[in-house]
Amino acid sequence: MAVVALSADPRGAMPAETREIHASLRGVTRVYGRLAALGPLDLDLVKGEFFSVVGPSGCGKSTLLDVLSGLGRPNAGTVTFEGAPVEGVPDGIGIVFQEDASFPWLSVADNVAFGLRRAGVDAAEIARRVDYALGFMGLTDFAHAYPAQLSGGMRQRVCIARTLVTRPRLILLDEPFGALDQQTRLLMGDELLRLWRETGATVLLITHALDEAAMLSDRIGVMSSRPGRFIEIVETGWPRERDSRIVAEERFGHITARLWSHLREESLKAIGKAGRAP
Amino acid sequence: MSGSAALPATGPRGPWLLDGLVTVVVLLGLWQALHAYAGEAAIASPLAAFRHLSGLVATAGFWSHAGATLSAFAGALAISALLGIGLGLVLGLRRFAGEVAEPILAGLYSIPKVTLYPVILLVFGLGIGAKVAFGVIHGVIPITLFTLTAVKGINPVLIRTARAMRLGQAETIRTILAPAVLPEIVTGLRVGFSLTLLGVLVGEMFASQRGLGFLIVNGISLHNVQQTTAVILMLVIVAVAANGVLLWLDRRFIHRAA
Numbered sequence: 001m002a003v004v005a006l007s008a009d010p011r012g013a014m015p016a017e018t019r020e021i022h023a024s025l026r027g028v029t030r031v032y033g034r035l036a037a038l039g040p041l042d043l044d045l046v047k048g049e050f051f052s053v054v055g056p057s058g059c060g061k062s063t064l065l066d067v068l069s070g071l072g073r074p075n076a077g078t079v080t081f082e083g084a085p086v087e088g089v090p091d092g093i094g095i096v097f098q099e100d101a102s103f104p105w106l107s108v109a110d111n112v113a114f115g116l117r118r119a120g121v122d123a124a125e126i127a128r129r130v131d132y133a134l135g136f137m138g139l140t141d142f143a144h145a146y147p148a149q150l151s152g153g154m155r156q157r158v159c160i161a162r163t164l165v166t167r168p169r170l171i172l173l174d175e176p177f178g179a180l181d182q183q184t185r186l187l188m189g190d191e192l193l194r195l196w197r198e199t200g201a202t203v204l205l206i207t208h209a210l211d212e213a214a215m216l217s218d219r220i221g222v223m224s225s226r227p228g229r230f231i232e233i234v235e236t237g238w239p240r241e242r243d244s245r246i247v248a249e250e251r252f253g254h255i256t257a258r259l260w261s262h263l264r265e266e267s268l269k270a271i272g273k274a275g276r277a278p
Numbered sequence: 279m280s281g282s283a284a285l286p287a288t289g290p291r292g293p294w295l296l297d298g299l300v301t302v303v304v305l306l307g308l309w310q311a312l313h314a315y316a317g318e319a320a321i322a323s324p325l326a327a328f329r330h331l332s333g334l335v336a337t338a339g340f341w342s343h344a345g346a347t348l349s350a351f352a353g354a355l356a357i358s359a360l361l362g363i364g365l366g367l368v369l370g371l372r373r374f375a376g377e378v379a380e381p382i383l384a385g386l387y388s389i390p391k392v393t394l395y396p397v398i399l400l401v402f403g404l405g406i407g408a409k410v411a412f413g414v415i416h417g418v419i420p421i422t423l424f425t426l427t428a429v430k431g432i433n434p435v436l437i438r439t440a441r442a443m444r445l446g447q448a449e450t451i452r453t454i455l456a457p458a459v460l461p462e463i464v465t466g467l468r469v470g471f472s473l474t475l476l477g478v479l480v481g482e483m484f485a486s487q488r489g490l491g492f493l494i495v496n497g498i499s500l501h502n503v504q505q506t507t508a509v510i511l512m513l514v515i516v517a518v519a520a521n522g523v524l525l526w527l528d529r530r531f532i533h534r535a536a
Binding site: 069071088089091094095097099100101103104105106114115118 | 433435436438439441442443444445449453454457458460461
C-alpha cells in the first residue's frame, strides 16, 4: 500500500503545474539578535490546499507564520501573497492564534462582528454573516454570552468565527487547539475541515501534534531544529471529503510514523542544543 | 462539538437584597449595643442620630458645609483621576519607567500622610486648596498604581490580534487597549474614591472652618454628640451608596474579563 507520497522538491513546491500558487516564501531568513530562528526557507502554498507545519519546539514555526502573515518581516528573502509582496498583514489573510484572543469585554456576537464593523460593512450584512458564522461554529446559543462564560474550546471557536466572517482567502492558524484536550481537538479538527471545504480558503496550520497534522492536511511540512527549514514535505493523499474518522485508517498510522521518524531526530537535536545553552 | 453551558451572567437578586438587609440590621444592632455600653455622652443611638440628621438636613447651614466638602472632594477626585490615570498610562506603556516608578510610588504611599498636612497648609494655606491637595495625595497613588498594573498586564495576543486585523494605532487604543484596561481603572477609581474622601475630610477636621469634617470636629468641641454622630451617619450613607455604584460597575466589568 502506497502510504506517503513525498515531494521530490524539499522546498515544498507542489508538483502539479496546473495548481495556482497562493502564497510563497523564497530564501526567507529571520534572525533575532544573534539567534538565527528561521531559514533560509522556501515554500509555495497552493491555492485551496490544507498545509500543516510540524517541527521540534523552538524551530521557528510561529516565526514562519509571523513572516508569512506580515506580522513580522524577514531579514532576507521575499514573501508574496497572491503575487504581491507582503508588507504588513495584507487584506485576505486571517490569523488565529494559539492563545485565547477573544475580547473579554464584548459578547460572542460582538466579538465575531468586530472586524466587519471596523471594515464598515452594513448592519444587515454583518448580522447575516455573524449569524452564519455562529451557526457554523455551534455558537448560536451563546451569542449573548461573554468569553469568560465559555470553555477554552468555545473561546477558540469564537476566534475562528471572528476570522471566518471576514472571508479570508488564506487562513493562518498558530496551534489553535494547543490548549485543548485530545477529544476536543479531534472534534475541532472536524470543524476546521468543514470550514476549509466550505470556504475554499487556503489553510496553513502550525501544530506540534503529529496526529492533528496527519488527519487534517493535504501536505505536511516537517521542519528541522533551529534555524527551521523544511527537511521534508509529506503528501497525505487524503480525499477532500474527510473527517476525524480517518485516524482509524492504516495510512494514518504510517503518516504519523513517517513524521515522527524525522521529528525524533530533530527534536533530539533541539533538546541537545537546549542542554548546552548557557 | 465541545462546550459547556454558559454561566449565568449575574446572581439572583433576592439573596443580594437579603444579605444587604441582614448586614444593615446587624450593624444597627452593634451600634445600639455600643451606645448602650458607652452611653449618650460618647455616641448617639441610631434612632437619635437619624432624628438629628433629618433635622440637620433641613437647615441651610448644613448644605453650605456639605457643598464645601462636595466641591473640595469633586476637585480632588477629578485631579486624582486625571493625574493617576495619565501617569499610570505613561508608566505602564514605558516599561522601564514603570519598573522604576512602581516601588517608589508604593513607598511614598506607605508614608503616614497626615504628617504631611502641616506642610500642605503652609504651601496651600487655610482653604479649599489645602483640602483638595490633601485629598489628592491620598487618592492619586492608588489610581496610578492600578492603571499602571492594568496597562502592564494587557494580554500581548490582543495587540497581535489588533495588528492581524490591520487596526491603526488610534483604533487599537480606542477599541482594544482602552476596554482592556478599563476594569482595573474602575477598580482603581473605586479605591481612590474612598481614599480621596478620607483625605478631604481629614483636611477639614484639622484646619478648616467649613465642611462636614469641620462639623464633626465642631460637634466634638461643643460636646454635641448627636451632631457628630449624625454627620458621620450621613457620610457613611453617601460613601456606601457611591461605593456600591462603583462596585457594581467594577463587578460588571471584572465579571466579563475574569
